[in-house]
Amino acid sequence: MSDSTAARLRVLVYSDDVNTREQVILALGRGPHPDLPEFEYVEVATEPVVIQHMDSGKIDLVILDGEAVPAGGMGIAKQLKDEIYRCPPVVVLTGRPQDAWLATWSRAEAAVPHPIDPLQLAEAVVNVLRPGVPAR
Numbered sequence: 001m002s003d004s005t006a007a008r009l010r011v012l013v014y015s016d017d018v019n020t021r022e023q024v025i026l027a028l029g030r031g032p033h034p035d036l037p038e039f040e041y042v043e044v045a046t047e048p049v050v051i052q053h054m055d056s057g058k059i060d061l062v063i064l065d066g067e068a069v070p071a072g073g074m075g076i077a078k079q080l081k082d083e084i085y086r087c088p089p090v091v092v093l094t095g096r097p098q099d100a101w102l103a104t105w106s107r108a109e110a111a112v113p114h115p116i117d118p119l120q121l122a123e124a125v126v127n128v129l130r131p132g133v134p135a136r
Contacts, residue, residue: 008040009129010058014050014073015065020093021045023116024063032122036129047071054080054087061129062090066099067114077106089128091121 011028013021021043031039042059044050047070053059062080064073077090090108093116094100103111110124 007037009037009060010042011039011061011063012042012044012050012053012059013063014044014047014068014076015093016045016068017065018045020065020067020114020116024093024121027116027118027121028125033126033130036126047076050076050080054084060088061125062088063093063125064090064108065093066102066111067093067095074102074106074108077103077108081107091124091128 009031013024015021015024025041025043028039031037042053044053050062050064054062062077064077066073073092074094077092080087080090089110090106091110091112092103092106092108094103094111094113097113099113100111109128112121112124
């Protein structure tokens with residue numbers, strides 16, 4: 001692994017909808033804040049692959065689509081938080097702002113409603129990552 005790869009944060013983006021995954025990646029770009037390392041994205045469309053990547057221990061942030069089918073991101077978030085020791089931060093994408101209470105149930109660190117607002121998503125990601133990332 002090169003030094004530039006080691007300095008990156010691996011961000012898992014889960015949605016059954018390729019357009020949603022693309023919106024998340026476009027909204028965050030190479031990284032939403034200069035204090036954070038560059039992002040490396042892992043796009044995932046199914047729950048079993050989410051679990052496989054999470055079991056690897058090589059994911060730094062998880063962004064889950066709460067509207068994904070057949071496995072919604074909030075249920076997956078709850079499972080990850082219940083089963084993975086020191087689970088990385090989780091951001092869930094909710095169907096609407098009123099669904100934020102479900103994100104609380106899922107134990108996600110943050111919730112961002114659809115349609116994705118790039119500034120709101122970036123702010124949520126920076127807020128959940130900054131405490132665990134040393135300043136550069």
